[in-house]
Amino acid sequence: YKINGTNHTSLYFRDKWVLDASDDEYGGVLVNAERLPSDPDKFTFVLRASLSHWKVKGKKGVWLKLPLEKCDLVPVAVKEGFQYHHAERGYVMMTYWIPEEPCMLPSNASHQVGVGGFVINDKNEVLVVQEKHFTPSLSGLWKIPTGFIHEFFRQTQSEEIFTGIVREVQEETGIDTEFVEVMAFRHVHDVAFQKSDLFFVCLLRPLSKQIMVDDLEIQDAKWMPLVEFVEQPLIQEDDMFKKIIDIFIARLGKRYCGLSVHQLVSKFDDKLSTLYFNTVDDPNLNCQAS
Amino acid sequence: YKINGTNHTSLYFRDKWVLDASDDEYGGVLVNAERLPSDPDKFTFVLRASLSHWKVKGKKGVWLKLPLEKCDLVPVAVKEGFQYHHAERGYVMMTYWIPEEPCMLPSNASHQVGVGGFVINDKNEVLVVQEKHFTPSLSGLWKIPTGFIHEFFRQTQSEEIFTGIVREVQEETGIDTEFVEVMAFRHVHDVAFQKSDLFFVCLLRPLSKQIMVDDLEIQDAKWMPLVEFVEQPLIQEDDMFKKIIDIFIARLGKRYCGLSVHQLVSKFDDKLSTLYFNTVDDPNLNCQAS
Structure with missing residues (x-):
């Protein structure tokens, strides 16, 4: 499984099929925006695998920050069930709430x-x-x-x-x-x-x-x-x-x-x-x- | 030029090649989100024509609100030079500043x-x-x-x-x-x-x-x-x-x-x-x- 000319998958994924992400304080994960694949099809594949992985791990909210230059990944994330959370000029922040219980993610600026x-x-x-x-x-x-x-x-x-x-x-x-x-x-x-x-x-x-x-x-x-x-x-x-x-x-x-x-x-x-x-x-x- | 099974182009465009949009109070235009084509290629074509048209008309800021279900149009808008302005759960608002002078569009919530x-x-x-x-x-x-x-x-x-x-x-x-x-x-x-x-x-x-x-x-x-x-x-x-x-x-x-x-x-x-x-x-x- 090769991305961008390297088979050193840990450059992109902490785990073989899982997006590089860090834990937040509330049982959720923040995807590392620096290490996203550029190709929408590869992203679809890895995003699905990652969501399954996080679900099994009992994770709650998933934060996915997509910079302007990764805009091709927006439709993929929406198709996998992500919603918009907030945006600034150069990026859009998307979220996915895994648990069955009501979404506890914080609101954006009001x-x-x-x-x-x-x-x-x-x-x-x-x-x-x-x-x-x-x-x-x-x-x-x-x-x-x-x-x-x-x-x-x-x-x-x-x-x-x-x-x-x-x-x-x-x-x-x-x-x-x-x-x-x-x-x-x-x-x-x-x-x-x-x-x-x-x-x-x-x-x-x-x-x-x-x-x-x-x-x-x-x-x-x-x-x-x-x-x-x-x-x-x-x-x-x-x-x-x-x-x-x-x-x-x-x-x-x-x-x-x-x-x-x-x-x-x-x-x-x-x-x-x-x-x-x-x-x-x-x-x-x-x-x-x- | 047919969209969604109708050749009644005014359903989608006020003018033949121009997106349906209303004027704002500051010399800008707000694109009608209800009447956007769904197909990214068609959208590319009409968005380019619209930007040229608005430029000639001396328009300033362009506001493009893309609901979640029109997420396929986000990459098109970015490629034509739009930036994110803000987002709520169900949509992202994108903007384009036409004039050479500094951008005067208001900030989002802070x-x-x-x-x-x-x-x-x-x-x-x-x-x-x-x-x-x-x-x-x-x-x-x-x-x-x-x-x-x-x-x-x-x-x-x-x-x-x-x-x-x-x-x-x-x-x-x-x-x-x-x-x-x-x-x-x-x-x-x-x-x-x-x-x-x-x-x-x-x-x-x-x-x-x-x-x-x-x-x-x-x-x-x-x-x-x-x-x-x-x-x-x-x-x-x-x-x-x-x-x-x-x-x-x-x-x-x-x-x-x-x-x-x-x-x-x-x-x-x-x-x-x-x-x-x-x-x-x-x-x-x-x-x-x-």
């Missing part, structure tokens, strides 16, 4: 995360933008800069909420800022591709004054007097915008305290993570209301 | 959303569980019930944070609860499939007493005296657990106020959405600290 930033200067002016592409019903609205936080991609760590909003404001308006707090967040469903959206409303302190508009996404940007910003009909007529502005005004009047950022490593997963919590009233919790 | 619930009864006991599958370093830890919020699936609306945690507590322990607040949240990266995780720590009020353990996921559950819960070495030795417990204790002592739930419809997108914000100190914002 949310996108957006951020918006209130930046107010010492003249009581708010940093606002008009976008090039907007919902027609929002025509004419001056809004705060918003965007999505960047994802883990090519060895780059995903962004934090508190760094993502600083980047977005910088990109859209050229203004440098310092993150102060998350004031509130909004949860909404069935947005892009039926996924959900979490949107974090942040307060930022400006570190520069000179606006430079990003021509690609932004039509215009300016410092707008707070009163003028608040009195825009599209804000006053919308329950959501109105409530968010109320929170912002309460925060400016020091009648509200948002959630500030604390970075910690947990032994639980040994990861640097960020905890956001309200710091009002308790001196031990280091209130940052200023 | 986060999973978890919830954890502190449930404390009038005897100052906390509802705690031990999981069947746990990280070895957490062996012996009694922890609060946690889980992921359920996703939009088969016409069912995605869960809210405040309903997801009530369901999780009920499933794991049989205890009915009422949601009070989000006390804090944690953001961590590179968790499942390199995606990020947002974990919301909630406070709940118990509505029942009798524990019924879920045998599938939970080893054991019980009401544990608060002091005993807090003094567990694994909690005291971990910065993250310790900080979350500090917040919980401050909240019990009414020295902390979390974020409560307000559901609103915004005209912006006409969707029912949930706004979470701190309600301390401002009577207009209806503080629920109790």
Whole structure:
């Protein structure tokens, strides 16, 4: 049984007819994507043998990651009963659940995360933008800069909420800022591709004054007097915008305290993570209301 | 040019050689998944013609949703230059960016959303569980019930944070609860499939007493005296657990106020959405600290 000019089958298979795979923590196996045969017919043969083997071994979930260049194997996997689990630009992850009992495989990502930033200067002016592409019903609205936080991609760590909003404001308006707090967040469903959206409303302190508009996404940007910003009909007529502005005004009047950022490593997963919590009233919790 | 026994080509193509597709709001096209030819060779031919046609028309992004039963078309699309965008169990979404300029297509979902619930009864006991599958370093830890919020699936609306945690507590322990607040949240990266995780720590009020353990996921559950819960070495030795417990204790002592739930419809997108914000100190914002 020869593959790609070698009869050293262990190059492709740990066992003679079984795909090279490692065990996961939940009784399943993760197929080694580096050692897949390229030929669909060979793959059909070995995949069948592998599934039988894993079944006998009492394995549960099978994870099969097929890179773009192995796309010819997708139809084979589907025919053998695999389903899609998730995909990124360069690969699709497929899964097969062996036991009779209900599938216990985890879901894929369910949310996108957006951020918006209130930046107010010492003249009581708010940093606002008009976008090039907007919902027609929002025509004419001056809004705060918003965007999505960047994802883990090519060895780059995903962004934090508190760094993502600083980047977005910088990109859209050229203004440098310092993150102060998350004031509130909004949860909404069935947005892009039926996924959900979490949107974090942040307060930022400006570190520069000179606006430079990003021509690609932004039509215009300016410092707008707070009163003028608040009195825009599209804000006053919308329950959501109105409530968010109320929170912002309460925060400016020091009648509200948002959630500030604390970075910690947990032994639980040994990861640097960020905890956001309200710091009002308790001196031990280091209130940052200023 | 006959497909599936009919020469009524408009059944499959709006134009003679062009795939049936509708325009999106951003100058792109969404191919109609219902009217794809099944045969890979025919699909190759029509896909090429369609791409040329869309290029001439100045179209930007092409969205091609291939259901599981059309998996034979995946290799064709890859060979014509498509990449994967995202996938759900029953389909893979592929994209092609026509212009020379940088790709402006939106990312896919980047986060999973978890919830954890502190449930404390009038005897100052906390509802705690031990999981069947746990990280070895957490062996012996009694922890609060946690889980992921359920996703939009088969016409069912995605869960809210405040309903997801009530369901999780009920499933794991049989205890009915009422949601009070989000006390804090944690953001961590590179968790499942390199995606990020947002974990919301909630406070709940118990509505029942009798524990019924879920045998599938939970080893054991019980009401544990608060002091005993807090003094567990694994909690005291971990910065993250310790900080979350500090917040919980401050909240019990009414020295902390979390974020409560307000559901609103915004005209912006006409969707029912949930706004979470701190309600301390401002009577207009209806503080629920109790």
